[in-house]
Amino acid sequence: MPEHSRLTPVAVMILATLREGDMHTYELVRLLRERKDDRLVPLQKGTIYHTVARLERDGLLAEVGVDRHGNRPERTTYTLLDAGRQAVEEWVRTELPQIERAADFRVALAEAHNLERDEVVALLDRRRALLVASAHEHRTGLDGAAHRGVPDQFMVEVQRQAALLDAELAWQDALRARLVDGSLAWGPDEIPEHLTKNSVSKETTP
Known part of the structure; x- marks a missing residue:
């Protein structure tokens, strides 16, 4: 597993979002934007796709399927591996107590609920x-x-x-x-269902 210092804030947010369930990259981008996470990190599609590929190579997430709906391009679905879950937690543990890197602290604070x-x-x-x-x-x-x-x-x-x-x-x-x-309220058991990824119908994805 790569050291937490190799993770970028974008990578941390991708891995943390996948804790909510398996999803394809398009859905991941949509969910991050819907939650206004671009306040914290840039959410260019190219960066997201590149980061997902790197995280897969590093053994932090894995492909679990490819699907196609109508004329849409094939979409690969990814799942979070235990190494990815641990990497998020270690990154947050490192960045949350510090005061020097304001941007990283904001992401750590946003993901502290992990x-x-x-x-x-x-x-x-x-x-x-x-x-x-x-x-x-x-x-x-x-x-x-x-x-x-x-x-x-x-x-x-x-x-x-x-x-x-x-x-x-x-x-x-x-x-x-x-x-x-x-x-x-703290932790996944106290998150209202309507705010979770699983409550958003995939059929609404354009």
Whole structure:
């Protein structure tokens, strides 16, 4: 199985979506777009098809059939292998606690539901420690600059980052509280049926 670091965010989202059931690449693209996942990763068809082929070569997913409906081109259906499931989980475990790669963190957060509630809390606690340290560093820098008489016009970016870190801490603490007290539904058993891939009729696919 390839190391998680070899997975791109697009690959992670493809594998994570296949956890919901077998599907062909066209359906996979449609579902990702329907869920507005292009907010997180580019969803060009060429990239998706190339990534699916690479994931198959790497032994993370496998072909389970080819079908044709009417005049449509043949469509290959893929299934997620255990190695692919494990690769998603390991990638999320690595990216969820970090604060340096914002784009990867957003994907990890979107796929955090693939991990158990308690593990997500523990990973976010690790991230919180990094956020606190970074916020303290920025505040110390701002205090030092003010003491030296550095004009505010040179510090506006640092001021912005300090404010963003404070907001991120407040948001994450609120998320943690919901995870801990159980008010946030978590895991596949708590997903409403109408929001799952299996609830969408394949007959509606153009």
